[in-house]
Amino acid sequence: MRNTQENLLDVKRASIFRESPRTEGGISPDAFDQVVRAHQRRIHRILLASVRDTDAADTLTQEVFFRAFEKRASFRGDASIGTWLVRIALNLARDHRRSRRLTFWRRLWRNGQPGDVTGAASRVPDPEPSAERKIMARERLTAVQAVVDRLSHRQRACFLLRFVEAMTVEEIAETLQLEVGTVKTHLARAVGAVRAQLAEREGPCEDI
């Protein structure tokens, strides 16, 4: 839960955005830097979880704040800056994934070789040889990540915001501008996909 001081700070930052178009000389670099400083880690984490590419997450994080600055006049202040930035980030992640998919198909068309499709295994650090349980956990993680990759944009967004960012269903609904019931439906489908993957890998759970 956020405390009162954080809420006040967010209100102050929101006023920076709302008032900056009318401010003589525009928003000051220091004021905008406060907004970046407050949100950059979370935005970076959401982007990394969504695109799973460190360089892309860094570039897209910069792009989020750049776009936020450019479009600050459209920030109405009816949501928090954090919500607004997450919305921008998720839209950018969606566009990035689309363009990456296109790049993949182009490369496949040119070379006739798909290469590493998921790339998940190569991004997970090498496991400790002695820890069999860790190996299994890592394999399961890779499998779950592959399932998340195959989800639709909205299902993935809902899933990551709920289970990585620990946002409530209501917060997700506000961020994605969806009904609460719709968010629950997306979450249920995403969880269903993960359940199916786990059951396929590890077998169904038996009644005792």
Next chain:
Amino acid sequence: MRGHLTDREMMELVGDSPEGETLAHLTRCAACREESARLRAALVDLATHAHAQAERPDAFWPGQRVRIAGRLGKRRPLAPAWRWAWAPVLAAAGLLLMLWARDGAPPTQDANADQALLASVERSIHVDAPAPLRPALLLVSEVERGMMQSDHRITIPKGGQP
């Protein structure tokens, strides 16, 4: 006797917002207990991994802010007071151009153009006139020619020599 938990119930269960009926089912069903524990563990691993992957050295974040500020510095818009300053300047330049174009052109060209237009209209009138009206047109043109000659007649002062 109900079946196992649905996806929605499982989602609410692992999301820490299960309903009473779901919890009651869980106490009776070992399969759902085991599955929910497995799912929860997978989700916890996913979140832990995502947070760990997003960790960066302390120097990374100020560096990123510098890069963002650098990009914003390049694209910083003009101050609002000067944003529309180009509009009156452009309007004044356009007005000056129009005045120069009107005053600077040689007048003889306009006169020649008018004369040529008049001649072509006259020619077309003469050509398009029906045959019965052509004598009348001839008469009109003779009268006009006579008037023009009278305009250019040399006036002789009284008592002077022609």
